[in-house]
Amino acid sequence: MFISGGLTGIFLGNSAIDIQLHDTYFVVAHFHIVMGIAAFFGMFAGIYNWFPKMFGRFMNETLGKIHFWGTLVGAYAIFWPMHYTGMAGVPRRYYSIDNFDSFRHFVDLNKFITVAAIVVFFLQVLFIINFFYSIFSGRKMTTKNPWGANTLEWTTPIKAGHGNWPGNIPAVQRWPYDYGKDGEEFVPQYVPLKEGEHDHGH
Ligand code: HEM
Ligand code: HEM
Structure with a gap:
């Protein structure tokens, strides 16, 4: 998302x-791709990831996949499609574009965008249902x-009590990305x- 939204920032940065x-x-x-979608997918990832930490249960994977792929x-x-209407000159912050002959042919594309937004909205309802269910x-x-x-939060007991760790608190000894090492x-x-052994974190 940062790439597909950020690359268009380079065009915008060219005066x-x-x-x-x-x-x-x-x-x-x-800006929606780079900050709107990117931020939301970051939040989704965090919620799916730490949900079991919070509640001791997993979110439903099938619903999660429908939500993820559908939203993506x-x-x-x-x-x-807004890139294309934008390149053709459709201005932002206009209540309606169908008054203008040069933009009227985009009305159907705008309807498509609206339908997609409604579908995406209902997929978020699915996500919320999955969350509470x-x-x-x-x-x-x-x-x-x-x-x-x-990371250390995954070393607490599944039902962590007061203080989170019974006994000694584990300490960070290395960076968190030692995968496949x-x-x-x-x-x-x-x-x-x-x-x-070399510590990448320092
Ligand atoms: C390579 C990275 C980026 C470049 C070169 C870039 C460049 C630009 C430029 C030049 C504009 C002004 C376009 C115009 O109005 O004519 C713009 C608008 C905007 N960008 Fe980016 N951008 C980048 C990444 C980001 C990121 C990471 C965010 C937020 C997380 C962001 C958020 C926005 C927003 C909100 C606007 C519209 C502001 C308004 O309401 O007028 N951009 N960007
Ligand atoms: C599917 C969800 C969303 C849809 C369909 C949507 C749609 C739109 C549309 C059509 C505009 C342009 C309005 C205009 O120029 O007349 C707009 C403006 C904007 N949106 Fe979104 N948006 C969504 C989510 C978000 C999110 C998640 C963020 C922030 C993280 C965001 C931030 C903004 C900002 C800053 C503007 C500019 C407001 C302005 O022109 O003053 N939007 N949005």
Whole structure:
């Protein structure tokens, strides 16, 4: 998302090209992809990832996949066509474009965008249903670290009590990205560095 939205930022940053693109739907397309969609997918990822940490249960994977793929395709269906209307000069912040002969042929495309936005909206309702349904009825967590993550929050008991860790609090010994290192699928952060091992974090 940062690439597909950021690349159009490069065009906008070129002042000669921006004489045409400024205040058009190209800008609206640019910033929604780069900050709107990107931020939302970051939040989705965080929620799906830490949900089991919060509630001891997983969100429903099938609903999650429908939500993810539907929203991914749907979000681009909403914002991708805006690049074209923007390049053709359709201005932003106009109540309606069908008064203008030069833009009237975009009305159907605008309707398509509206339908895509409605579909994407209902997919978010599905996400919210999945969220609350899974709090009570999701598949239960049986291991502490289901994703094979390196960070310390996955070392607490599934039902963490007061203070989060019984006994000693684990300490960070290495950066959190030691995946696929020395034949290990993942090396948690509490594992001390071996003799001569280089810590990427410093
Ligand atoms: C390579 C990266 C980026 C470049 C070169 C870039 C460049 C630009 C330029 C030149 C404009 C003004 C276009 C115009 O009105 O004529 C613009 C608009 C905008 N950009 Fe970016 N951008 C980049 C990334 C981002 C990011 C990461 C965000 C937010 C997370 C962002 C948010 C916005 C917003 C909100 C507007 C519209 C502001 C308004 O309402 O007028 N852009 N961008
Ligand atoms: C599917 C969800 C969304 C849809 C369909 C949508 C649609 C739109 C449209 C059509 C405009 C242009 C209005 C105009 O120029 O007349 C707009 C403006 C804008 N949107 Fe969104 N948007 C969505 C989500 C978001 C999100 C998540 C953010 C921020 C993270 C965002 C931030 C903005 C901003 C800053 C403007 C510019 C307002 C202005 O021109 O003063 N939008 N949105």
